Amino acid sequence: MAHRRGSALLVAPVLVLSLFLAGCPKRPATTAASAPPPTGAPPSSAAPSTTSPGGAMTPSPVAPSTATPSTTPPAPSEFRETANLKDVFFDFDKYDIRAGDAAVLDTNAAWLKSNDNLVLIEGHCDERGTNEYNLALGERRAKATMNYLVGQGVQANRITIISYGKERPTCTEHSEGCWAKNRRAHFLVKAR
């Protein structure tokens, strides 16, 4: 892809490394005999039990990072809503930018070029179809939107994308009018 982010290539090995340190591959093929029998009702405390003050579950320890902090994108929660960047919308099962929405993205690109923020592009889908396919579709929508902005001169390294698939609809009625509102790319910003 023309606009692949260089940072992806740096982050990837770090996370693969974290897999090893998490102690995962101790027994690839465990026999049933050695497996402790499941309890009738698994206690919820036996699962991801460590809870951070922020309420987020803490997975296994991550390896000490060998990459510079700048290679990791800021958490989505660090980005803020802005009235200066308008959503664009998509047809069912499509991720190409519609002609009418190109003008919206032109305006968004112009604002981004005169305001030096980081931007998070969220890709969203309507409720129809599977979680997994819609996560891929939302990814393509965010990516197509990013590619358009980069084509208009916005630096790729200012942009992070995230797919929410069908998981975060803005409209929850089961109608085409509602579905059309949910098939969108949404923008959030963060000061550099």
Add this chain to the structure above:
Amino acid sequence: MNRLLRPGRPLGFLVGLVLLAALGGALSSPPAARSQAADVLLNVLATGAKKLNIVVPHFTVVGGPDAQGLGKNLSLVTARDLTFSSLFSVVSDVPPIPVGDPAALKAAFANFAAAGAHAGLQGVLTLRGDRAEIEMRLHDLTSPEFRLIGAKKIELPTAQTRRLAHKVADEVVLQFTGEAGVADTKVAYVNSGSGSKELSLMDYDGASAARVTSNNSINISPVWSPDTRSLAFTSYMRGYPYLYRMFPFENRPVQVLAGFLGINTSPAFSPDGRSVALTLSRDGNPEVYVLNLASGAFRRLTTYSGIDTEPSWSPTGREIAFVSERAGGAQIFVMDAEGANVRRLTQAGFNTQPRWSPKGDTIVFTSRQGNFDLWGIGPDGSNLRRITAGPGNNEGASWAPNGRHLVFQSNRLAGGYQLFTMLADGSEQQPLTRAPGESTSASWSPRLP
């Protein structure tokens, strides 16, 4: 296994086998390993009966007090399991059979035999402190002396007595058909009752439901490892959609399986448990990869500029079904496990969620033709058939380990999606979950150890 005797009746076998095939292909043992119970079933089916009539009295409790009424309650669980299997017509909730008293046993079973029962199940439950043991004894009520045709002792911690009842049912199915039942299994699923999507587990029959994540994030796509010890799933617990692995029955931390930029989604354990197929967009667009759990290496299988996702392994581990839009809209494809020999399976509509049967002969998938419904197709593209036809949308099927049942999600009732079960041909649909919250994304576990 404790098969008591070898079969002695090869002549009726072929006739019975044909009838059993009509019943759902339940008989899987070769003639040499066929049990006496299998002979009883074959003979019953040869008479034209659709199911075997079995009486399941309350289990007889010995060796201690039964303050909780376990003898009755566990027998009712076993009875429901046998009914669910669709192989039996069950009479239950009748008094227990005395132990060590052949005359009393014969007297107790005689009335049921006269009423048409073909088999009787006696359960002898022994409670010893923190251990509980059941001896199940199967009797042929079509024989003059109600002969014993199978027996087995099963022991578990007292805290897991409900599993004992499930294991008795699975053993009964094993004795009659040559393949164990699927009652001692669990279903992992997503429930929104807390206000966020969290993972939960329940027994296959909906009992003992318990949440196993509580991160107030979005947790989706749980899938079981073949050893039933772990679940892979996608979560936004760290903000971005990463792939994790958790051990719901052990005090072990959650592991990150894949945390690349972009999506880390749609996990599927290989049948040998050594690999996880998944979708990553780290190379620019969603592609199917295989993660080797021992080495941590990711191997990319697909190369297409649009969406490739939703891998599902064949039971041999040699092939992977997946969804691609390379031919236009979303369609089901199959490739070999190294990514070569891609071939298209479905032609029309919008088709996603391929799930390969544990028997290998069917790939069930979700098709949008107006509403969403479940369809099946052979791995060679033959035998395309509709499995559900409403009401509402019917999606996200997951196979029971015997390939005879499916769990799926439907919004046919008011209030959104809940889980349902059915036989693989779409018959015997029945609700599995109820509110609070919507329940979706079911994954039926392999048999528990």
